[in-house]
Amino acid sequence: TNLLIGRSGGTDRRDLTNRTGMQKYLRDSFAGNKTYDQLAYELVTAEGSTMPGNANFNGAVNFLVDKVNAEKGTLATSSVSRIFLGQQVQCTQCHNHPFNQWKQQKFWEFNAFFRQTRALRRFVDGTRDIESAELVSQDFAGEANDPEDALVFYELRNGLQKVAYPVFTDGTEIEKSGFVEDVNRREELGRLMLQSEYLDKMIVNRMWSMFLGYGFTRPIDDLGPHNPSSHPELLDNLGKEFRANSYDLKKLITWITLSRPYQLASTLSTSNEIDDPTIGESPKFSRFYLRQMSAEQLYASMVTASNAQSKGSYEQQEAERRRWLSQFVVAFGNDEGTETTTFNGSIPQALMLFNGDLTKNAISLEAGSFLDQLSQSGRSPKDRVTRLFLSGLARRPTKNEVSIASKLMVARKGDEPEMLQDIWWAILNSNEFIMQH
Structure with a gap:
């Protein structure tokens, strides 16, 4: 849209x-x-x-x-x-x-x-x-x-x-x-x-950019001899295979997400230090490029991770989502109607993520909420903390993080739901949650 x-x-x-x-x-x-x-x-x-x-x-x-x-x-x-x-x-x-x-x-x-x-x-x-x-x-x-x-x-x-x-x-x-x-x-x-091969190449370039952060050209929607592709054979072959497979978008997504470049770590090392598109280098896809989620992706991630959508019909939930996203939209006012988002870690946005309505819904302890259901599951507080980290960060907590949770439990005088709420709030506001890596 x-x-x-x-x-x-x-x-x-x-x-x-x-x-x-x-x-x-x-x-x-x-x-x-x-x-x-x-x-x-x-x-x-x-x-x-x-x-x-x-x-x-x-x-x-x-x-x-x-x-x-x-x-x-x-x-x-x-x-x-x-x-x-x-x-x-x-x-x-x-x-x-x-x-x-x-x-x-x-x-x-x-x-x-x-x-x-x-x-x-x-x-x-x-x-x-x-x-x-x-x-x-x-x-x-x-x-x-x-x-x-x-x-x-x-x-x-x-x-x-x-x-x-x-x-x-x-x-x-x-x-x-x-x-x-x-x-x-x-x-x-x-x-x-x-009938045009550019229809095939354009969607391949766009989808590749969506998943890996960069396309084969800069900008992604400017193809032709004047703007050579970084990987012309790959772009051509993906375009031809996409056409041969009846323009199935789900197949294209599967190919990209099963590819080696998508599965690489985001680590920058001596072996790939020249692969840095942020300084103008052509992307070589020797690593996964670390980047912040878009505002839309963050909203969807918070809703998915903690069932944080507002109550009501689909229309009411969509209206709430639009209100949340509208604060980030900036229109340039040019002939193309170009827009961008200012989702860049400013103080107002940080405060919104700290205690905005979406975050409050995500960390709610009300009956039936994500944390309420979590507090009634598992075998022990440590087990429930582990499930929080798996839900938010797709990994288990470190020894230090488990220790912090224990100290929070003491500080909360044994109130486990409040301890879980503190941990979940910290996870949702962490760089690890907000960044794609």
């Missing part, structure tokens, strides 16, 4: 995007193990309503619904090419790219695929708030008002105007008509994307 619509997409009452609809589509797709080629095709070609419960609801439309109306679909152009093909065309909207093969002509040829698409708004009665939106395909008359030859004009830096028709990045042209009954341009784009 963050990748497709941003961390704050669909959270403003004036957004066309419905975040719940986007998440429902993705959740259902992953639960059904929908193949990646089908997922990509649906996201690019979808039509229907953004809002769950509507008769023509199609959650996939939330990807493009806020992108196609803005600036003649330029945001849709840059997002689709970057996210699915690893081709960054946004710099060529106004001029030729100085460092790669992308030219201004190619940007507007790709943009032409989205010019038959419109987002229709439905407002809440008596307000300007968006209730829902609908993504539809409509005939495009072209900027010369001739739908038989629906052209797009763009302006060179010297003021001259040129013409563009829908042409895929590999040079494949489609019919020039703007009538949907003659040619649905987005459907043709989806078909051409599925």
Whole structure:
């Protein structure tokens, strides 16, 4: 969801995007193990309503619904090419790219695929708030008002105007008509994307980066001769195998997590000290790169480790999760709607992890809570402390940690649940819990 619509997409009452609809589509797709080629095709070609419960609801439309109306679909152009093909065309909207093969002509040829698409708004009665939106395909008359030859004009830096028709990045042209009954341009784009090797390489690069911290290129969504891969044979072969195995995302995840690089320790030694991407080196994957969890990963980890989610329905729990995550989101406000998180160990964030609501839920001693259930299990206090360390850190406590637990038991005057609460709080706030290693 963050990748497709941003961390704050669909959270403003004036957004066309419905975040719940986007998440429902993705959740259902992953639960059904929908193949990646089908997922990509649906996201690019979808039509229907953004809002769950509507008769023509199609959650996939939330990807493009806020992108196609803005600036003649330029945001849709840059997002689709970057996210699915690893081709960054946004710099060529106004001029030729100085460092790669992308030219201004190619940007507007790709943009032409989205010019038959419109987002229709439905407002809440008596307000300007968006209730829902609908993504539809409509005939495009072209900027010369001739739908038989629906052209797009763009302006060179010297003021001259040129013409563009829908042409895929590999040079494949489609019919020039703007009538949907003659040619649905987005459907043709989806078909051409599925034939491109860059669709395979891009998702492989993204998933590899997700699990190992770095992809084969920097940035991960910029592929091509101008930006050589650190391991070209591996990237090519993984892409081909992924296609040969019906674009099964679960298989791809299995391959990556069973690979030797993923299973290496994060230790930096004399034998791999030059393998340090943080100083600009190309990643060699001779070790696992130590890094902090994202805010989303930490939230999920705390909920999973201690059943710390808020009470109530799924919608209420999701609203609570969004509130927790919203404090970390910073929007850059550029043309791409770029966002980042400031999950960087600042004092307010440290205080939030020390005693915020999520932490309070995680260390609660209420009846039925994680710690309450733990205190009634096991054979001894030492056994229960061991289970805490296994739950939070996937290891047994050291002798020193067991000694600290014994001293805490004395300090708490034999109140074992409070001792367990102290230990669990310390585990959840430790670097070992927060870092991926």
